[in-house]
Amino acid sequence: MLEKMIIGRYIPGTSIVHRLDPRSKLLFVFLFIIAVFLANNVASYAVLLGFTVFVIALARIKPYFLVNGLKPVLFLIIFTLLLHLFFTREGVILFEWKFIKIYEEGLRMGIFISIRFLVLVLITTVLTLTTSPISITDGLETLLNPFKKLKLPVHELALMMSISLRFIPTLMDETDKILKAQLARGSDLSTGSIKERIQAVIPLLVPLFVSAFKRAEDLAVAMEVRGYRGGEGRTRFRQLSWQKKDTAVLITFIVLVAVLAWVRK
């Protein structure tokens, strides 16, 4: 199950979206999240949805993988839709059966909110699918650099983030191994009462913590002997380069907002 999830994962590629500077992608996603709230009628939501499909096509991500990988989130979207459907009581009643009444406004809001949610999930997934975690970290660190003056530990945060990202696959493997070892010893995670199931997680969590702490200790030693003393006096191996196509991304964004402003009520 977990191995099929694609939210937050990166698939290397060479599409134009892959090759953009992480800063332009991050800025774009950040601004896009705000812009989504401009949409308030059928036309503007259609523009959003159309634009998202366009981005997915540009990134050359197979729709099949996207649908498959987003299944867990689809459940949430459907849930939101139903919530609005049953609990909004405005407008004309479209459908009535016993105590269930569906109003026009409920249907409208339900669909709109679901699209909003879907578009947000899709755009952020495109970001992570096309940008390696380390590039995202680099981008964030550079974008946040001005905040260093406000004593925000930008370098430390970025390093923490990049190390965590680096260790996610390692710890996932580890979890899988420990899980298998405990299953082989007859541990059972899928049956029993809630209390029993919670207890069954302990044999998994304790070794995982022990190993994570051991790794952290080793890593700290390795970093220290390789001369790590914090951000002071450090040079950077990774350099970001802002190109014309990155400026084009921001122009695209302005155009998108203009279109949205024009078609919205």
Next chain:
Amino acid sequence: MDISLQQVGYLYAKDSPFEKRALQDVTATIPSGSYTSIIGHTGSGKSTLLLHLNGLLKPSEGVVSIGNTTIQAQTKGKQLKDVRQQVGIVFQFPEHQLFEETVEKDIMFGPLNFGVPKEIARDRAHELVKLLGLPEGVLQKSPFELSGGQMRRVAIAGVLAFKPSVLVLDEPTAGLDPRGRKEIMELFHRLHETEKLTTILVTHSMEDAARYSDRILVMHEGTSVMEGTPEEVFNQAEQLESYRLGVPRSVRFQRKIENMMGQRLDRLALTEEMLAHELSALIARKEDRPC
């Protein structure tokens, strides 16, 4: 308990962008009571294969039979618990699975999961600690206070404690020093004999495979490519080389001597002892009839 694999295939992360074939058309039998070594280069699929031996993975294709149980892609999880009691696996670096407050409790974890009464499980823990050469005092200690070698032994005891009739060992000596390695291998050898176990050893050491096992299964690129007695397998050095595997040092040495003499020894020297024996016999024969 016989184990057989028929045309077993396995796809990792099936139907996702990360799908990868790990096993293809693996067919093999592991007879009851045998000591079988599985050898293969890193990435040959031997670790994936091992997970099929007690239903931790279900084959995407083909059938795995363990005793009377058959496991296929659609087999439900409930049937697997029995199999897991029958087939114990000592994973690589098994000390990573320790979690209890005391050594005693950790060894009892497996038996209790499989429904063994508490008193019996406790007795087994006490017996096993002795059997594995650990001081009795460790039982009430936290497993995390022990040395690496002792932790390894406690983890092994945790698997032996539920009395599996098949014991699968995945590189059980990885990371140990030479003395520790030898002690652990001798221990499993003894257990195999006294408990009439079916033992399956996954190893990189051709020396261990030759010394301890009576059957060898060779894996290469996700499929089974050779099966036979150590003599049969290690006689085919060239074939093994194409699978990026070697022969035990004693066999290599034997070949050197044979090439020099232009004469073959009677038997394949699977161990250093056999090599010394064969060589001294040959020398004795030569010296009996001086030219």
Next chain:
Amino acid sequence: MKEIASMHHVTFSYDTEEESSQIQIKALDDVSFTLYEGEWLAVVGHNGSGKSTLAKLLIGLLFPSTGEVNLFLEPLSDANLWETRSRMGIVFQNPDNQFVGSTVQDDVAFALENNGVPHEMMVKRVREALEQVKMSGYVNHEPHHLSGGQKQRVAIAGALALQPELLILDEATSMLDPQGREEVIEIVKKLRGEIGLTVVSITHDLEEVLLADRVLVMNEGKVLMMGTPQEIFQKGKELESIGLDLPFALRVSELLRESGVELQGNHMTEEELVNELWTFHFSK
């Protein structure tokens, strides 16, 4: 010969929480030795013999209770620790737990970044170091897509990028499969030939021991013996009794003697043994 590192009567005890200070166990007890430029020194001993403590003292993760640790002819102290460390590279046991960067090239650059090396120089050094360990084809690989042996080669490249005078391998091959071990040993051999690197390897691996110029045998915190591999393995029985392995040829010679075959010398390598058997027994 120029001295690279030395220990003089070094004693070290770990602080134990339970025991009173009187019964402290000495992890190292009066250890002295000198390491010379261009030399390959193997440190052997079973687990718990004190060899990992020795490594920690050598890289300044611990400081001796008594005695002195010298590196590059100066006593190691808090004051010169960082400068000293920038002159040596260390590769640890667990390939995963020392990989800091998210890709191969990031990891190789890590120590350079820490030492404030300018970007252009950094790019050049990273490329060269990766060439030296034959990992040039993997610059953008992420660690979990590499084998253990490859990760250790990257770790060596990370050390080489700083152009160190001393490389310390702290059980760097003990978690690897035979192929990975072979790869790492190959690289170290090659580097010694190319740049005459001084190497200290703490190890169980016999092949590494046989390749070394000198061997330091640790037992119960003390230096049991020190000498060339030939000198060390002459004392076969003694080594076995402290739980160490002997080379294959030596073990077979011993077994042959037991079954009544007369042999002239103690043979370290297969070639020597084959030759003797041929000359004295088979060619007659």
